[in-house]
Amino acid sequence: DGGITQSPKYLFRKEGQNVTLSCEQNLNHDAMYWYRQDPGQGLRLIYYSQIVNDFQKGDIAEGYSVSREKKESFPLTVTSAQKNPTAFYLCASSSTTGKSPLHFGNGTRLTVT
Amino acid sequence: KQEVTQIPAALSVPEGENLVLNCSFTDSAIYNLQWFRQDPGKGLTSLLLIQSSQREQTSGRLNASLDKSSGRSTLYIAASQPGDSATYLCAVRPTGSARQLTFGSGTQLTVLP
Numbered sequence: 264d265g266g267i268t269q270s271p272k273y274l275f276r277k278e279g280q281n282v283t284l285s286c287e288q289n290l291n292h293d294a295m296y297w298y299r300q301d302p303g304q305g306l307r308l309i310y311y312s313q314i315v316n317d318f319q320k321g322d323i324a325e326g327y328s329v330s331r332e333k334k335e336s337f338p339l340t341v342t343s344a345q346k347n348p349t350a351f352y353l354c355a356s357s358s359t360t361g362k363s364p365l366h367f368g369n370g371t372r373l374t375v376t
Numbered sequence: 377k378q379e380v381t382q383i384p385a386a387l388s389v390p391e392g393e394n395l396v397l398n399c400s401f402t403d404s405a406i407y408n409l410q411w412f413r414q415d416p417g418k419g420l421t422s423l424l425l426i427q428s429s430q431r432e433q434t435s436g437r438l439n440a441s442l443d444k445s446s447g448r449s450t451l452y453i454a455a456s457q458p459g460d461s462a463t464y465l466c467a468v469r470p471t472g473s474a475r476q477l478t479f480g481s482g483t484q485l486t487v488l489p
Contacts, residue, residue: 305479367419
């Protein structure tokens with residue numbers, strides 16, 4: 264079955280530590296996205312990539328970093344510079360034409376204490 | 377800047393009722409609009425995608441309509457079931473090169489048995 268796998272499902276870290284969230288897709292999609300979801304708010308775009316070795320900042324990129332070394336993988340690092348990192352993080356992918364639906368993984372809930 | 381609003385934020389209905397969820401957007405220059413379902417603690421599942429040239433899309437008991445001129449979309453759910461209980465989000469993709477989606481905050485639907 265084609266899909267997007269995010270791991271781990273739950274992640275706990277101490278303040279000041281960097282943490283990396285994994286996202287892998289086997290849908291052969293060129294475009295991949297990272298969103299953050301907070302209670303009562305819509306999804307906010309952190310970073311996106313439309314091709315390997317290229318990515319762009321979204322609306323809330325400060326304190327985050329990404330890489331896109333392979334088409335299938337788009338890991339997100341939450342750095343110690345992110346002021347409020349506790350949130351639900353969602354990875355998504357789509358074709359670059361934008362004509363097809365956006366597909367999501369099941370998310371990673373990050374708690375920083 | 378595109379803004380997407382979903383009202384009400386929460387809705388509770390008895391099983392078997394037909395219902396309509398609303399989505400409004402401020403900029404009518406959209407490429408397409410997508411409706412998603414999100415179960416608690418899970419990622420988003422795509423329900424329906426309406427291209428800007430279309431007026432509606434149907435899938436089973438779901439029907440989504442689009443009126444670009446008024447900046448509105450509705451998701452109609454026929455004969456609601458307790459299994460339909462979830463949060464429903466809409467997202468619009470703009471025209472132009474930067475086709476990143478803007479999400480509404482969602483409507484939390486509860487279908488009572």
